[in-house]
Amino acid sequence: MTAGENAERGTAVTVNMTKGQAINLQKSDGGTLTAVRMGLGWQAAPRRGLFGKRSKEIDLDASAVLFADKQPVDVVFFRHLVSDDGSVRHSGDNLTGGAGQGGDDEAVMVDLQRVPVHIDQIVFTVNSFTGQTFAEVENAFCRLLDETTGQEMARYTLTGGGQYTAQIMAKMGRQGGGWQMTAIGEPASGRTFQDLMPSIVPHL
Amino acid sequence: MTAELVRGQNHALPETRLEIRVSSGKPIVAGATLNDEQGHMREAGWIAHPADPHLPGLEVSRQAAAEHRLAVDLGALPEPVHRVNVLLALPSGVGGPTSFGAVTAPFLAVTDLDGAEIANYTVIGLDRESAVVALELYRRHDVWKVRAVGQGYAGGLADMLSDQGLTEARQLAETINTAVTEGMARAVAPPPAAVRGTRQGATSSASAAAGTTPAGATSAGSTSAGSAHRNSPSGANAPASGAGAAQGDGEVTREGAREGSADVPAGGGSDGGQVNYQHPNRRPTQPSPPPAAPPAPAPATPPASSGGASGAPAPVAGDATGWSMDERLYNQVWGMFEDMARTVAAYRSAVDFADSRREQELDKVLSDPATRVGPVADAAREQARTKHTQLVEQASSVLDRDLSQLLAEAEVVEPALPCPFARWDNPVWQAYEVPMESPMALRLGDLSLPERTDLRIPMLVRLPLERGLWIDSGSSGSGSTPVSSDEVRRRAVEAAVAIAARLVAVYPVDDFTLNVIDPAGSAAPSLVPLLESGALREPPAGGAAGVTQTLERLTQRVDLVQMAVRNRATASLPPDLDTAEQLLVVHDFPHGFDDRSVTQLRYLVDEGPAVGVNVLMVADREEAQGYGPVLDPLWRALLRITAVPDDHLADPWVGHAWTYEPMLAPPGSSVLSQVLQQVAVARQAYGRR
Numbered sequence: 001m002t003a004g005e006n007a008e009r010g011t012a013v014t015v016n017m018t019k020g021q022a023i024n025l026q027k028s029d030g031g032t033l034t035a036v037r038m039g040l041g042w043q044a045a046p047r048r049g050l051f052g053k054r055s056k057e058i059d060l061d062a063s064a065v066l067f068a069d070k071q072p073v074d075v076v077f078f079r080h081l082v083s084d085d086g087s088v089r090h091s092g093d094n095l096t097g098g099a100g101q102g103g104d105d106e107a108v109m110v111d112l113q114r115v116p117v118h119i120d121q122i123v124f125t126v127n128s129f130t131g132q133t134f135a136e137v138e139n140a141f142c143r144l145l146d147e148t149t150g151q152e153m154a155r156y157t158l159t160g161g162g163q164y165t166a167q168i169m170a171k172m173g174r175q176g177g178g179w180q181m182t183a184i185g186e187p188a189s190g191r192t193f194q195d196l197m198p199s200i201v202p203h204l
Numbered sequence: 205m206t207a208e209l210v211r212g213q214n215h216a217l218p219e220t221r222l223e224i225r226v227s228s229g230k231p232i233v234a235g236a237t238l239n240d241e242q243g244h245m246r247e248a249g250w251i252a253h254p255a256d257p258h259l260p261g262l263e264v265s266r267q268a269a270a271e272h273r274l275a276v277d278l279g280a281l282p283e284p285v286h287r288v289n290v291l292l293a294l295p296s297g298v299g300g301p302t303s304f305g306a307v308t309a310p311f312l313a314v315t316d317l318d319g320a321e322i323a324n325y326t327v328i329g330l331d332r333e334s335a336v337v338a339l340e341l342y343r344r345h346d347v348w349k350v351r352a353v354g355q356g357y358a359g360g361l362a363d364m365l366s367d368q369g370l371t372e373a374r375q376l377a378e379t380i381n382t383a384v385t386e387g388m389a390r391a392v393a394p395p396p397a398a399v400r401g402t403r404q405g406a407t408s409s410a411s412a413a414a415g416t417t418p419a420g421a422t423s424a425g426s427t428s429a430g431s432a433h434r435n436s437p438s439g440a441n442a443p444a445s446g447a448g449a450a451q452g453d454g455e456v457t458r459e460g461a462r463e464g465s466a467d468v469p470a471g472g473g474s475d476g477g478q479v480n481y482q483h484p485n486r487r488p489t490q491p492s493p494p495p496a497a498p499p500a501p502a503p504a505t506p507p508a509s510s511g512g513a514s515g516a517p518a519p520v521a522g523d524a525t526g527w528s529m530d531e532r533l534y535n536q537v538w539g540m541f542e543d544m545a546r547t548v549a550a551y552r553s554a555v556d557f558a559d560s561r562r563e564q565e566l567d568k569v570l571s572d573p574a575t576r577v578g579p580v581a582d583a584a585r586e587q588a589r590t591k592h593t594q595l596v597e598q599a600s601s602v603l604d605r606d607l608s609q610l611l612a613e614a615e616v617v618e619p620a621l622p623c624p625f626a627r628w629d630n631p632v633w634q635a636y637e638v639p640m641e642s643p644m645a646l647r648l649g650d651l652s653l654p655e656r657t658d659l660r661i662p663m664l665v666r667l668p669l670e671r672g673l674w675i676d677s678g679s680s681g682s683g684s685t686p687v688s689s690d691e692v693r694r695r696a697v698e699a700a701v702a703i704a705a706r707l708v709a710v711y712p713v714d715d716f717t718l719n720v721i722d723p724a725g726s727a728a729p730s731l732v733p734l735l736e737s738g739a740l741r742e743p744p745a746g747g748a749a750g751v752t753q754t755l756e757r758l759t760q761r762v763d764l765v766q767m768a769v770r771n772r773a774t775a776s777l778p779p780d781l782d783t784a785e786q787l788l789v790v791h792d793f794p795h796g797f798d799d800r801s802v803t804q805l806r807y808l809v810d811e812g813p814a815v816g817v818n819v820l821m822v823a824d825r826e827e828a829q830g831y832g833p834v835l836d837p838l839w840r841a842l843l844r845i846t847a848v849p850d851d852h853l854a855d856p857w858v859g860h861a862w863t864y865e866p867m868l869a870p871p872g873s874s875v876l877s878q879v880l881q882q883v884a885v886a887r888q889a890y891g892r893r
Contacts, residue, residue, distance in 0.1 A: 068557045084858045085550030086542070116550035117598040118557040 033179050035147035038062055038108045038124045038169065042140035042158070043100025058137050059095045059129040062106040063193040064088050067121040070204045074119075076108060077193055087114035088122070100139030109147060110172065112179045123184075123200050124169040125193050126158065134161035134187075142169055144181065154183050166190045168200055206313075207323040209352035215323045217341070217348045220278035222322070223315045224290060224339070229308030230301055231268035232292050233361075233384050236276075237368055238262075239287040244369045246284060251365075251376070255383035262288065268295040268384045278341065278348050287342040289353070289368070292327070293335035293361045295384045304330035304356065312338050314350050325352040334360040519613035521620030530622055534645050534664055537617065537625070540610055541651070541661045542857055547606040548655050549858040554599035562592040607656045614659060621647075624710040625662055628702070628869040628876070636709065636879050638886040643667050643710040648703065648845060651853065651862040663853075663864065665843075667710075668785055669818045672809050674842035675700050675866075678824030679850055687848050693824075696847035697730040699866040700789055700822045702876065707787055708739045709879045713891045717784040719758065720744035721751050723796025727822070737880035738887065744791075751796045755804040758788055758817055762808060765815040786817040793823035794831065802831065809841050 040062040063077035066088065074083045078093035091107040098105045110122060126142050134140060140158035145151060158167065164187035172181050188199040207215040226234050238250035238259070245251070252259045254266050261280030265272050276288065292310055294301060301307050304327075313324040327338050333356025340351050357364040361380060366373035524539055526532035565588035575581050619630065624643040626632045646667050650660040677696035680687050687695075708716050720731060722744040734740040745754040764781060768774045777783070788808065797805065809819050821842060828835055844852065851863040869876045 069561060071557075073553060073557065082546075082857070084546065084553065086546030086857075087550070114550070116554045117602060118554040118595055 033146060034112050036110050037145045037147045039104030040106045040126055040142045041104050042097040043138040044097040057096045058132050061127050061129050062108050063125045064108045065123045065193055066119045067204060068118040085116050087111045120174045121204055122172040125196050126167045126169060127190055127192055128165040129191055133163045133165055134158045144170055156185055164189055166196055206321040209323055209325040211352050211354045214349045214351040217350055219316055221317055222276045224274040225313045226272035228270055228310040231270050233268045233295055234272040234274060235264050235291045236262055237289045238285045240284045241286045253380045255379050287340055289337050290339040292338050296381055303332045303334050305332060323350050327354050330356050332358045335364045519616050521617045530644055533621060537662050537664055540613060544610055544661060545855045545858045545860055548653050551599050551603040555596055558592045558595040562588050607659055611659050625664060627867060633875050636882055638883055639712055649867045650865045653860060653862060668816055671813055672819035672842045674821045674844045676844055676846045677822050678826050679846050692847050696822050697727045698868055699847050700820055701730050702868050704787060704789055705876055705880055709883055713886045715784050717782055717786050719754055720789045721754050722791040723747060723751055724792055727791040733877045733880055738884045739880045748796050751801050755801050758808055759804050762811050762815050762817050787820055789820045791822045793821050794828045806838050809838055
């Protein structure tokens with residue numbers, strides 16, 4: 001059974017995704033999503049002895065780009081933590097990563113009911129600001145959760161993801177009266193979300 | 205000197221009356237056993253534990269807690285006692301950690317009655333143990349000593365007690381655990397809804413029973429009570445010194461608090477537990493304050509159905525986090541400010557987008573000569589317009605929904621505001637009394653956006669002021685009705701007087717001193733209320749000499765206080781120095797100012813706020829042009845407000861231009877002089893002079 005079938009049947013199984021896989025997700029009870037969160041976690045670079053400060057710290061960044069009719073309107077990232085309308089919020093920049101035990105080191109929360117009416121798509125991205133490729137980062141993952149229930153809807157393991165420094169994770173799009181999420185998981189390269197714009201556009 | 209003991213080390217005790225403080229990350233049980241010369245518990249009663257906390261010369265607490273204080277009077281112990289063992293154990297059967305390896309290493313300190321530490325010991329190296337003999341106090345040649353023991357027992361209390369020769373160890377361990385579990389239940393038990401009237405008393409006695417350690421009791425509670433009742437976040441931080449009522453409030457579960465807020469007049473006749481008081485756009489918040497919350501008069505809450513937006517919960521005043529009602533209201537007002545800024549940002553951005561899309565689409569139709577005219581083009585144009593209209597309508601309906609909810613909230617919040625935040629026409633000013641405590645913030649006026657001009661957000665600034673104010677007497681505002689420049693000047697002085705009077709009124713007696721510079725005497729008529737009531741102790745400084753003298757005095761004060769603060773010698777300030785917050789009202793700047801006074805004024809504006817001296821300028825920037833760009837930093841250092849409505853203030857989130865409107869006493873009202881009269885009476889009664 002593929003992950004997509006799982007989701008369609010509405011089971012509460014986390015979809016563990018490989019890159020490039022595109023599936024549609026809906027809330028397991030068939031309802032529409034009201035609040036989602038993208039979490040990003042990774043393990044900090046190991047400290048090496050006395051000169052621990054010189055160990056190469058890893059800074060991954062989560063961002064969300066808001067589109068209206070394929071035009072980027074607003075972006076939430078570490079320099080702009082709240083979208084002007086207040087519907088998308090970033091938990092704040094984490095420059096070093098955490099224990100890699102599964103907790104989110106950065107998160108982007110979206111209150112879908114508050115998203116301005118003209119915004120029809122929101123794209124989530126992950127970038128390696130310090131330039132390490134996902135092959136070098138330990139225990140890196142990103143995941144999408146239904147914020148109201150805490151249920152994980154999709155998870156990507158970034159570690160071992162090859163010589164890439166970025167990933168376009170997923171997009172949320174308006175569907176009828178509600179929202180629908182499509183996982184993208186396309187690897188890319190770039191330091192911040194700006195570098196990813198050309199790679200994002202084909203997915204809109 | 206505190207002796208930091210390691211395992212096995214001992215230390216002589218200088219006195220016999222002691223206190224032993226225990227702290228650990230999680231709630232633990234503390235007890236003590238007594239041994240005779242041979243190290244035996246001679247009687248079964250030689251143990252103090254939560255179910256039986258008293259022994260002659262020894263007292264332990266009744267329940268598990270993260271912090272304990274055991275009182276010990278070694279001199280009062282029975283004669284045969286040669287050793288006191290201090291025991292710690294993890295409560296079992298309450299869902300907490302089951303071994304000391306999983307909690308922070310317990311820390312014990314032996315102190316004298318003044319709290320000075322004699323010795324301390326951190327019980328490290330524990331792993332699977334769930335009970336430990338931490339310390340022993342023992343008598344050797346009639347001298348009492350303390351030794352760090354740190355002997356753990358994986359088998360828990362029962363093993364430890366039987367190791368001390370107690371025959372019914374298991375039974376006693378059981379008794380202790382039961383007592384502890386009961387103690388925990390007591391600490392968090394939500395009051396039955398039926399006895400709502402006695403809730404306050406009931407919970408505060410429950411928390412009193414919880415003893416000296418609210419932090420421990422509540423964190424223990426969250427483990428034992430499970431998910432049914434979550435403790436309010438304030439519970440864990442509730443200051444131990446809190447009065448019974450306040451403490452009770454902190455201990456009430458969220459469920460209970462909700463019912464409790466129905467008692468509050470602000471809650472307004474809805475049944476407890478049914479109404480969700482949470483603002484949908486804001487973080488979950490503190491429970492409403494106890495009914496005794498002093499500054500809040502009972503606002504007439506509209507019934508839930510008139511809450512504006514259909515289906516939206518009825519807003520309540522004070523629905524925000526904070527330690528006091530004032531702080532909650534302050535945070536709520538700022539929350540409303542942010543919500544309004546963001547809601548309007550969403551609307552404007554949607555409308556802008558709709559406009560630009562329509563333009564693009566219309567352009568596209570025009571750019572193609574083949575389709576520029578004809579039915580196809582008309583249809584395309586029509587479609588572009590329809591799309592535009594639809595999107596704008598959608599955006600407007602969302603805006604209306606959000607704004608009416610904010611409006612409903614404002615209607616509830618406005619009457620509940622305390623004096624410093626309230627409009628002059630708020631009845632709270634009629635019941636004004638000179639406060640005993642410094643205010644946290646001051647309302648300078650109202651802010652609004654053109655989308656909904658009747659929705660006015662109070663503009664609150666923190667006190668003491670972080671920077672001075674400048675009331676622009678040159679701006680004729682952004683309103684449609686032109687106001688003559690003389691009128692603007694008059695209103696500017698009035699606004700200044702209203703702010704000055706408000707500041708004097710909201711500070712305790714003699715904590716705020718007003719100074720006025722009015723070189724030409726042109727503000728005299730407006731200053732009458734301040735002078736008559738004595739709020740202004742000295743007549744306004746007139747002429748160039750007066751200006752120089754006043755500035756000199758304030759500059760000197762700033763210098764002295766700055767020096768004293770830098771050298772940490774605030775105690776040696778001259779006794780006649782006025783340490784109250786100072787406000788210098790400068791009218792008609794730059795009349796009467798020479799270069800030297802301008803420099804002094806700039807010094808006051810730059811350095812004053814840090815040491816409690818602020819400047820309120822009433823000035824027309826145009827008129828000060830003679831000084832050239834020298835004064836630009838001066839203007840920039842001040843917060844510019846206007847005498848007539850003007851849209852020049854930006855919010856910190858999105859940067860909308862908000863229309864500021866000054867706050868004046870309603871025409872014909874004598875509220876200002878009444879309030880100042882009160883201040884004068886209070887000053888005479890218990891002021892400095």
